[in-house]
Amino acid sequence: MLKAEGVTVVYNGKKVLDDVNFEVEKGELSLLVGPNGSGKSTLFKVFAGLVKPDSGKVLYDGEDVTSKPAHFRFRKGIVLAPERMRVAEKLTVEENLKIAGKVSKDVISVFPDLRRLMRQKAGTLSGGERQMVVFARALTAKPTHLLLDEPFQGLSGEAADRMLMKIVEMKEDGVGIALISHERVEDLLVYADSVTLLLGGQLAYSVRVVEPMKVFGKLKKFMML
Numbered sequence: 001m002l003k004a005e006g007v008t009v010v011y012n013g014k015k016v017l018d019d020v021n022f023e024v025e026k027g028e029l030s031l032l033v034g035p036n037g038s039g040k041s042t043l044f045k046v047f048a049g050l051v052k053p054d055s056g057k058v059l060y061d062g063e064d065v066t067s068k069p070a071h072f073r074f075r076k077g078i079v080l081a082p083e084r085m086r087v088a089e090k091l092t093v094e095e096n097l098k099i100a101g102k103v104s105k106d107v108i109s110v111f112p113d114l115r116r117l118m119r120q121k122a123g124t125l126s127g128g129e130r131q132m133v134v135f136a137r138a139l140t141a142k143p144t145h146l147l148l149d150e151p152f153q154g155l156s157g158e159a160a161d162r163m164l165m166k167i168v169e170m171k172e173d174g175v176g177i178a179l180i181s182h183e184r185v186e187d188l189l190v191y192a193d194s195v196t197l198l199l200g201g202q203l204a205y206s207v208r209v210v211e212p213m214k215v216f217g218k219l220k221k222f223m224m225l
């Protein structure tokens with residue numbers, strides 16, 4: 001299990017995350033929602049080892065990894081698919097994937113479009129194509145815990161459906177998945193095991209999802225979905 005305990009991050013004297021608890025259990029999908037600037041991406045960076053918390057802990061299967069570097073966590077299986085379609089622009093699609101590991105047919109089959117894009121420089125890809133590369137790269141790393149930050153951004157409805165089905169398949173295969181999204185929250189709640197709402201860096205609402213529609217109604221009250 002991947003777990004944040006009492007995580008606080010301060011930027012320029014402002015608490016961007018304030019005593020936040022959040023966990024990602026193997027074989028579960030944990031949704032993380034909240035308005036712009038509420039601290040969601042920062043929490044994922046804390047998990048991945050890209051931001052050091054001012055206080056609090058990150059635990060991986062009970063081991064305190066708070067002071068372990070990003071590459072250590074990546075090797076353990078904590079893999080972040082970052083927001084805003086971040087790819088290595090000067091490398092080809094194939095090279096981008098190879099950074100993460102051996103490229104498998106299974107990963108490519110999620111987005112067959114990737115096949116014809118393999119030799120194209122990632123910097124020349126469209127937004128949606130980049131997003132496919134970000135997702136495929138994360139899968140190539142064979143995560144035990146996958147952190148997906150706004151994975152649907154820029155994708156067509158069909159591509160987003162394919163991604164969602166892959167997410168559900170991975171969850172059933174035992175991968176722990178945490179997902180930040182402003183999009184398709186209603187669809188995601190059908191598959192989510194838990195949902196957490198951050199408001200201004202604080203945990204405003206966190207529940208196990210038993211009745212998706214009820215939870216969706218609650219979230220709607222907190223924020224405009």
Ligand SMILES: Nc1ncnc2c1ncn2[C@@H]1O[C@H](COP(=O)(O)OP(=O)(O)OP(=O)(O)O)[C@@H](O)[C@H]1O
Pocket residue numbers: 011012016034035036037038039040041042043083
């Ligand atoms: N390196 C940094 N230095 C200073 N402030 C930062 C830094 N990174 C993030 N912040 C601030 O921390 C707050 C939380 O940012 P974060 O990216 O975690 O939000 P978010 O919930 O992911 O928002 P969005 O939905 O827009 O992606 C924001 O107010 C942001 O301006």
Ligand SMILES: [Mg+2]
Pocket residue numbers: 040041042083149
């Ligand atoms: Mg963000």
